[in-house]
Amino acid sequence: MSTSLRSGQVAEAAGVNVQTLRYYERRGLLAGPERSNGGHRLYGEDAVVALRVIKAAQRLGFTLEEVAELLEAGRHRHGRPVAGLQDRATAKLAEVETRKSPT
Numbered sequence: 001m002s003t004s005l006r007s008g009q010v011a012e013a014a015g016v017n018v019q020t021l022r023y024y025e026r027r028g029l030l031a032g033p034e035r036s037n038g039g040h041r042l043y044g045e046d047a048v049v050a051l052r053v054i055k056a057a058q059r060l061g062f063t064l065e066e067v068a069e070l071l072e073a074g075r076h077r078h079g080r081p082v083a084g085l086q087d088r089a090t091a092k093l094a095e096v097e098t099r100k101s102p103t
Contacts, residue, residue: 004034004042014051021051029054029068060096 011018024030030050033041050071057067066088073085 003045004036005044005047007033007041007043010043010047010051013048014055016051016055021047024051024054027064027068029064029071060092061099062092066092 005013007018007021011021014021021030025032030043030047033043033047036042053071054064054067057070058064062070069085070089
């Protein structure tokens with residue numbers, strides 16, 4: 001791993017708290033980190049990016065379950081597509097646009 005960041009550093013860089021970081025890890029939204037010889041969690045810069053994506057998707061109205069599906073699909077871009085995921089994402093974005101638009 002080129003850059004090793006501890007939990008607090010990742011959380012601060014992504015604008016979340018450490019409990020949120022660990023919760024997303026338990027939910028499978030973030031890959032489990034490597035460990036230092038002393039047992040500290042060590043994350044790469046990709047964890048910061050993933051956390052920012054998760055939080056941005058939540059602000060748009062995506063549930064954590066939907067975010068998990070999107071992240072999983074992104075990890076397997078060249079594999080088999082997730083049935084209906086693109087339609088659900090398109091519908092969710094249309095819903096977000098409707099909420100943003102003044103009535």
